[in-house]
Amino acid sequence: xxKILAIAGVVIKELYRRKDFYxxxxxxxxxxxxxxxxxxxxxxxxxxxxxxxxxxxxxVSAIAIAIGTAARQIPAECESRTIFPLLAKPxxxxxxxxxxxLGCWFACGIALVAFYAFAAIVRGSREAYWPMxxxxxxxxxxxxGLAVMIAMVILGSLIFSAPSANATICExxxxxxxxxxxxxxxxxxxxxxxxxxxxxxIYFFIPHLEWFDVxxxxxxxxxxxxWWAVLGATxxxxxxxxxxxxxxxxxxxxxxxxx
Amino acid sequence: xxxxxxxxxLRVEFRSGALRHNPKVAxxxxxxxxxxxxxxxxxxxxxxxxxxxxxxxxxxxxPTAGNxxxxxxxxxxxxxxxxxxxxxxxxxxxxxxxxxxxxxxYARIFGIPRRETDRRIDQLLRLVELEQVRNRxxxxxSKGMQQRxxxxxxxxxxxxxxxxDEPTSxxxxxxRMKVREIIQRLKNEGxxxxxxSHELGxxxxxxxxxxxxxEGELRTVGRVSDLKxxxxxxxxxxxxxxxxxxxxx
Amino acid sequence: xxxxxxxxxxxxxxVVINFTLATxxxxxxxxxxxxxxxxxxxxxxxxxxxxxSAHFFIKADVYFHAGYYPSIFDLTARPKDxxxxxxxxxxxxxxxxxxxxxxxxRPTDWIERFGRNFAVTEHKHLNSGKEREILPWLRISASLDxxxxxxxxxxxxxxxxxxxxxxxxxxxxxxxxxANPDSYxxxxxxxxxxxENYKDAAxxxxxxxxxxxxLELQRGKKDEDELAKxxxxxxxxxxxxxxxxxxxxxAADYLEEIIERNAAPNPDLLRTQITxxxxxxxxxx
Ligand SMILES: Nc1ncnc2c1ncn2[C@@H]1O[C@H](COP(=O)(O)OP(=O)(O)OP(=O)(O)O)[C@@H](O)[C@H]1O
Ligand SMILES: [Mg+2]
Numbered sequence: 155x156x157k158i159l160a161i162a163g164v165v166i167k168e169l170y171r172r173k174d175f176y177x178x179x180x181x182x183x184x185x186x187x188x189x190x191x192x193x194x195x196x197x198x199x200x201x202x203x204x205x206x207x208x209x210x211x212x213x214v215s216a217i218a219i220a221i222g223t224a225a226r227q228i229p230a231e232c233e234s235r236t237i238f239p240l241l242a243k244p245x246x247x248x249x250x251x252x253x254x255x256l257g258c259w260f261a262c263g264i265a266l267v268a269f270y271a272f273a274a275i276v277r278g279s280r281e282a283y284w285p286m287x288x289x290x291x292x293x294x295x296x297x298x299g300l301a302v303m304i305a306m307v308i309l310g311s312l313i314f315s316a317p318s319a320n321a322t323i324c325e326x327x328x329x330x331x332x333x334x335x336x337x338x339x340x341x342x343x344x345x346x347x348x349x350x351x352x353x354x355x356i357y358f359f360i361p362h363l364e365w366f367d368v369x370x371x372x373x374x375x376x377x378x379x380x381w382w383a384v385l386g387a388t389x390x391x392x393x394x395x396x397x398x399x400x401x402x403x404x405x406x407x408x409x410x411x412x413x
Numbered sequence: 414x415x416x417x418x419x420x421x422x423l424r425v426e427f428r429s430g431a432l433r434h435n436p437k438v439a440x441x442x443x444x445x446x447x448x449x450x451x452x453x454x455x456x457x458x459x460x461x462x463x464x465x466x467x468x469x470x471x472x473x474x475x476p477t478a479g480n481x482x483x484x485x486x487x488x489x490x491x492x493x494x495x496x497x498x499x500x501x502x503x504x505x506x507x508x509x510x511x512x513x514x515x516x517x518x519y520a521r522i523f524g525i526p527r528r529e530t531d532r533r534i535d536q537l538l539r540l541v542e543l544e545q546v547r548n549r550x551x552x553x554x555s556k557g558m559q560q561r562x563x564x565x566x567x568x569x570x571x572x573x574x575x576x577x578d579e580p581t582s583x584x585x586x587x588x589r590m591k592v593r594e595i596i597q598r599l600k601n602e603g604x605x606x607x608x609x610s611h612e613l614g615x616x617x618x619x620x621x622x623x624x625x626x627x628e629g630e631l632r633t634v635g636r637v638s639d640l641k642x643x644x645x646x647x648x649x650x651x652x653x654x655x656x657x658x659x660x661x662x
Numbered sequence: 663x664x665x666x667x668x669x670x671x672x673x674x675x676x677v678v679i680n681f682t683l684a685t686x687x688x689x690x691x692x693x694x695x696x697x698x699x700x701x702x703x704x705x706x707x708x709x710x711x712x713x714x715s716a717h718f719f720i721k722a723d724v725y726f727h728a729g730y731y732p733s734i735f736d737l738t739a740r741p742k743d744x745x746x747x748x749x750x751x752x753x754x755x756x757x758x759x760x761x762x763x764x765x766x767x768r769p770t771d772w773i774e775r776f777g778r779n780f781a782v783t784e785h786k787h788l789n790s791g792k793e794r795e796i797l798p799w800l801r802i803s804a805s806l807d808x809x810x811x812x813x814x815x816x817x818x819x820x821x822x823x824x825x826x827x828x829x830x831x832x833x834x835x836x837x838x839x840x841a842n843p844d845s846y847x848x849x850x851x852x853x854x855x856x857x858e859n860y861k862d863a864a865x866x867x868x869x870x871x872x873x874x875x876x877l878e879l880q881r882g883k884k885d886e887d888e889l890a891k892x893x894x895x896x897x898x899x900x901x902x903x904x905x906x907x908x909x910x911x912x913a914a915d916y917l918e919e920i921i922e923r924n925a926a927p928n929p930d931l932l933r934t935q936i937t938x939x940x941x942x943x944x945x946x947x
Contacts, residue, residue: 160521164507171509174668181671185678192682194798195821195830199791202725203798234505239566242471242499242576243522246491295780336777339770340735362773365780374729376782383779411473 157245158253165257166264169223175265178215182269185211186276201280202373208276209369212269213296217328220262220300224307225321227254228406237411247406251308255399258304259297266293266300285372291379292372298391299366303328305398306361312405328363335364361394415485416446417574417605418453418470422479425465425629439465441629442479447607447622449573452600454616454637455609457626458656463609464502466626467578470607471499483574495523498572500563502579508552512543512562515551516569523570537565540595556583564595575599577608581615593619617648627656681802715807722799722816729782760785793820804838814838815851828859846880849873850896857899863907870900894925910943 169175186208194200228250231237240250270293278284307324314320334341338357342350365387371379423443426436440462447453457463468474469481472488486493506515513534520530538544541561546554551562560583567575580596581589589612596606596619610616616623617637624634632655633640637648644651724731766783769775788795800817803810814835821831835852842848850873857866873896880889901916914936920926921933 156524157522160518163521164510164518167514168507168509177668178671181668181675185671185675188675188678188682192798194801195817195825195827195834197794197797197825197827197830200794200798202795234508235501235503236505236507238471238473238501239499239504239506239519239563240522241473242494242497242501243519243570244491244495245522336774336781337733337735339774358771358773362777365777368780370729370782371780374725374782376729379779383776386776387780411468 157249158256161240161245161250161253162257162260165223165227165254166261169219169257169261170264174222175219178218179265179268179272182208182211182215183272186272190276190280199281201277202375204280205273205277206369206373208273209292209372212266212273213367213369216262216266216269216296216300217303217325219265220258220304221307221321221324221328223261224254224258224304225311225317225324227258228308228311229315229317232411241411248403251399251403251406255305255308255395258308259301262300262304263297266297270296285375287378288372291384292368295366295368295379295384295387298388299363301395302361302363302366302391302398305395305402309398309402309405312402312409331360331363332367333364335360335362361391366391414448416482417449417484418445418447418607419482419485420445420466420469420479421481423466423469423476423481424478425462425469425474426477439629440469443629443631445624445631445634447605449605450600450603451621452596452606452619453608454620454623455607455626456611456613456616456623456652457609461626462629463626464578467499467576467609470576496570496572497574497576498567498570500567500575500577500580502582504563505559506551506562506566509550511548511550512538512554512565513547515562516565519566519569525570533569533571537568540568541565542591557585557588560584561588564592573604575604575606575608577606579609579611581610581612589615613649613652623648625652625655632656711806715803715810715813718799718803718806719810719813722796722803725796725799726788726793728786728788730785731782759787791824794825796820804834808838808841811838811842811845811847815847818851818855822855822859828855831855831859844876844879846873846876846892846896849876850892850899853896853899857903863903867900867903870896870903874900890923890925893923894920894927897923897925905939910939914939914943 186204189207190204228237231240231250237250241247270289274284274286274289303324306328307320310320310324311317314323335357338353338360342353342357344350345353368379370376420443423440424438425440426438428436443462443466455463455466465474469476470483470488471494472491475489481488483493483497488494507518510518516534516537517530520533525533538547541564543558543561543565546558551559554562560580564580567577577596581592584592593615596608599606600619620637622634622636623640625632633651635643640651641647644654646654720731764785766778769778797817797820800813804813804817807813814837818831818835821827821834832852832855835848835855838848839845839852849869853866853869853873856862856869860866874893877889877892877896897916897920901913901920904910904913904916917932917936917939921929926932
């Protein structure tokens, strides 16, 4: 475990020494604040549109950070040959995968805390309303969703040779799932015979990332999600993450390292 | 005496291309034993298979046939690498870290306690003379400084066996001399060093035994003094002779 | 990965700054140009802005339903018009709208069933001042497509009704009238502002009369039922106004006109009211 955490630590250090995160955060904050200074019909109490814009930017930024970091990790290790002194230590390839995953995931978690704190402050300053449990549920589920995405991207980085190709493909898949994942069953009903079965199979096998996107609950001030459902979604995310990481390990284990 | 490093009929083939025929044979049945306290020089022309041998020892490349052991443990087990230090042929380290952070990271992987880590880092940075720059990111270092970072990271776990792939490449004469001194000092501490090199003069001065590799085959193994006595000439000429290079004198 | 995405975000930031400046400077801008700060968006988006405008109008409806809204895969369950968003008989509309929007059938599999936990699954309308949350989207929608009449009427309805901002409602309606000078719907709503909020019967009467004239212009051009509905609404408003002012005979005339135009859903009710009004008128003389 110590080895995994050590590897994760390097990933986190890398992330906060690069400028990406700060740039995304500052841009998100600026866009939100500028948007917040817009006046609509001279009514300063209007706030939901602002929460929505802010959360949308948070989602976009978090996905960009997660995919960007995860897609780079292992290819960069091989490219700069840092993987060799690392694997020459008593470290297995499983340690490397887990370390890289945890590093990306923790780093994203830190970023999420900053992002959601910002969103909460923006909203609180407007209407003195602090639904802390809502923020917790939303950011927790968001984080769990990111775990699945990161594991998926790490798996992709071992399948596709170019990190940029992998990032693009993963981005399309993730955004596709977020937008359509929950409706594939409806789509399946409208397809002709062979296609409907295929669509339905896809529907059952893809990770349903759209569950982890509960921005609507936050924006529209809906009641809290049932805690058992949050727990269930967490377990679901853990299962998919484990599956992707296991597949990644199977591939990585046999991958020759071109010395 | 139990050998620290042992190769048994080691064979490595690289299959490239989709059809997988016509594999490139990098090593053809290598047998070698290296004992505790020895400095072993592994020499051979470019493409002889030195780096490939070292890659097998570190588990980067799986042997096509045969076995390799470190401390009697098959190299497939990660635990075999607990007591070794390795300096790769060409490497860049995590550029965004400082040398101190890099060493701390590797120390953590070995599970070295914190206080011991601090002590070793101070000692190693003094040894490789990187104390002045310990808080600067590695990307600001020169090539020679990076090579010394490599040496420091290879020593962080106080290894019993050091595997060095061309440790002096890219260093200036003073740097080379320093590396030779370090190797000598390690020998005095009772460590074992296995290193590949093209610098025959250097091999001649520091090594107890040498192995000459050519086209994936180990042509000669022996003490430097024995070889010299046998061939009645210096190591450079022995080397050229063994690899079949005709001197036109 | 850094550069392209960051560039998009910077572009977005610039657009947002422009847009915000436009909203902030809106009042000043109206003095300079007739269309205010919307030109920039119009130029940037070209004709696509009409599509975006429709999107933002729907967004307002989504907000009005606090996120409970059918996706593009349940188009049939979408509300057909915006009347539920701004209607006088509120409670009734909510019930009707809720019936129409039953797009969440029984879940067919566990994924759907479990997924419902993370979505909004209850039909409700915003109330007690929360309606203000739909306004930004209507404002944006109007900036993108100034010819969408409902945008103005829905926004004005809430501004004057629950949010206590009749001046804002009036300003927005007037903005709509500048782009759509012949709109009887906007005049109808504007008359309400004058009558109900400003208690200015004289001007309300003029505006509603003007609305009737504009309505007359549309005869034969628009759907009869649609026109009949507005004839009914505007005439009824005028009738009530005259009744309140004590002009019972005039009020009765307006009611009769509703019947003449076949615009009354329940003419018998109107007839009894007409006789009552006629009686009151005769007793006063
Ligand atoms: N990944 C690989 N795929 C195919 N062939 C390889 C691969 N790695 C090494 N080889 C081949 O194996 C042979 C041995 O290479 P190796 O790198 O071990 O040589 P070397 O002795 O270290 O040479 P140098 O002194 O140049 O470092 C070479 O002919 C090389 O072309
Ligand atoms: Mg080599």
